[in-house]
Amino acid sequence: MSSVKIERPRGTRDFLPDEMEKRRAVERLMREIVESYGYREVCTPTFEHLELFTLKSGEGILEEIYAFKDKGGRDLALRPELTAPVMRLFVNECKVMPRPLRFYYFANCFRYERPQRGRYREFWQFGVELIGSDRPESEAEVIAIAYRILERLGLDFELRIGHVGVLRELLKDLNEEKSSKIMRLIDKGEMDELEEYMNELNLGELYEKIKEIVKVKGKSDVIERLDLKKDVKERITKVCSLCDAYEVEYSIDLSIVRGLDYYTGIVFxxxxxxxxxxxxxxxxxxxxxxxxxxxxxxxxTGFAIGFDRVMEVCKIEPERKLKIAVVNAGDYELALRVAENLRREVKAEIVMDVMGRSLKKQLSHFKDYDFALIVGKREVESGIYSLKDLKTGVQEKLNFEKVVEKLKKEVKE
RNA sequence: GCCCGGAUGGGGUAGUGGUUAUCCUCUGGGACUGUGGAUCCCAGGAGCCGGGUUCGAAUCCCGGUCCGGGCCCCA
Incomplete structure (x- = not known):
């Protein structure tokens, strides 16, 4: 302990095996679901040209970006999200592939933020991008996949669907600064402040309209009564009816304003x-x-799931692997050979002591294991091994084939 | 970026301006060299970092770091 202890950088985490097993189990479930819809995995670089993220991502993300110059003076950035990288990949590599493309990703992202529970500087996103279609069918498909994942994870959650076109249409005559301030206030739900601001701008009439739209919450029928542009109204209605067919539970919320500026239609x-x-x-x-x-x-159309946030609340437990100790009775090499043979036959964790411990100490050390296979000269010469069930203490004398047979059965159960 | 609250062996803790820092757990070994979990014994391991006050600081003060909660924003 003479040298300086090096700590983890702020907002990063170490994951121990118990945690990793759980994370991998959740990851596996997500992959299975999106693959069952025909999505295939893509992987992009951890860092990209800074420009990729500054072109269209919106202010919120820019302030949080990890940007740096490399030794050649290039401006680079650790990815803060994956939609832009996946679209860059699409533009670079996928010009002639048949549409639509169904991609998914699971990757770490980086944002310089104040860390908290469920908020880290390095965090993982799992997401999909359905590229090349602007039809309601694709929007509903993407929404349904997100819903299925959260549902299968056993989360207690609420899904809200909106359309940025509604507010954009109302604000189209205002300049960038005004409309983005208004959007921000809507997003925060600060209606009093919004009213004040809009009255200052002589936009009282427009405020009343926005107020009507923003307070709407519920199923697709709430749309009917609103005075919206025809195509937007039809789009929302269609996506809703498809979601109903997917048996997705949702509510309409036209106040949803996504933080990223590139959204153009349905948002959720x-x-x-x-x-x-x-x-x-x-x-x-x-x-x-x-x-x-x-x-x-x-x-x-796409979505991103905050993997670390999901991990905080989901109840998925990893499957428990069968754990077998091959215990040596003094002759390590004999036991080692048996362990190697066993590993070829049985899919389990098969572990040997590497600390030179006595037979007694080995059994003590492996007390949390399922089985101990005791291997010494006697066993190797006779071909009859002692397989001990460490949970019950029952010990059986079996030849190698019977040992394999019994353990295989245990793996399945 | 803002506002709170924390930080003592690997984990969980006690203590309080004054010897060698408490207890539990844990890890390794032994009692016990072919059969575990018990028990007993031995060993290992700690006051976030830096500065200040003081005869003396883990304890008080200041700064930093990290963690937790809230705000903001977002996944």
């Missing part, structure tokens, strides 16, 4: 119980980004 968010301020576990929607990165204008 999911909130889970039990996470305090960090309750948003999923966000997504339709966007157009490909043309910003030098590709053709391509409509896409």
């Amino acid at each position: 968010e999911a909130y889970a119980e039990g996470l305090g301020a960090q309750k948003q576990v999923c966000g997504g929607g339709s966007y157009r980004l490909a043309h910003v990165f030098g590709g053709e204008d391509t409509p896409s």
Whole structure:
């Protein structure tokens, strides 16, 4: 302990095996679900040109970006999210692939923020991008997948669907500064402040309209009564009826304003119980980004799930692996050979003592294991091994084939 | 970026301006060299970092770091 102790950087975490097993189990479940919808995994670099994220991501993310210059003087950034990188990949690599493309990713992201529960500087996102379609079918599919994942994880959550087109249409005559301030106030739900601000701008009439729209909450029928542009209204109605067919539970919420500026149509968010301020576990929607990165204008829909937030509240437990100790009675090499043979036959954790412990100490050390196979000269010469069930203490004398047979059966159970 | 609250062996803790820092757990070994969990014994391991006050600081003060809670924002 003479040298300086090096701590983890702020907002990062170490994961021990128990935690990793749980994370991998959740990851596996997510992969299974999206793959069952035909999505295939992509992987992009951990860092990209800074520009990729500054072009269209919105102010919120820019302040939090980990940016740096490399030794060649290039401006680079650790990815703060994956939609932009995946769209860059799409533009670079996928020009002639048949549409639509169904991609998913599971990757770490970096944002310079004040760490809290469910908020880290390195965190993981699991998400999908459905690229090349602007039809309601694709939007409903993406929403349904997000819903299925959260449902299968056993989360207590709420899904809200909105459409940024509604507010954008109302605010289209205002300049960027005014409309983004208004959007921000709507997002925060600060209606009093909004009223004040809009009255200052002589926009009282517009405020009343916004107020009507923002307070709407409920199923698709609430849309009917609103005075909206025809195509937006039809779109919301169609996506809702498809979601109904998917048996997805949701409510309409036209006040949803996503933090990223590239969203253009349907947007949605999911909130889970039990996470305090960090309750948003999923966000997504339709966007157009490909043309910003030098590709053709391509409509896409996607979502990202905050993996670490989900981990905080989900109850999934990893499958317990069968644990077998091959215990040596003095001759390590004999036992080692048996252990190697056993590993070829049985899919389990098969472990040997490497501390030179006595037989007694080995059994004591492996007390949490399921089985101990005792291997000494006697066993190897006779071909009859002692297999001890460490939970019950019952010991059986079996030849190697019978040992394999019995353990195989245990693995399945 | 703002406002609170914390930090004592690997984990959980006690204590309080004054010897060698408490207890539990844990880890390794022994009693016990072919059969575990009990018991007993031995060993290991700690006051976040830096500065200040003081004869003396883990304890009081200041700064920093990290963690937790809230705000903001977001996943």
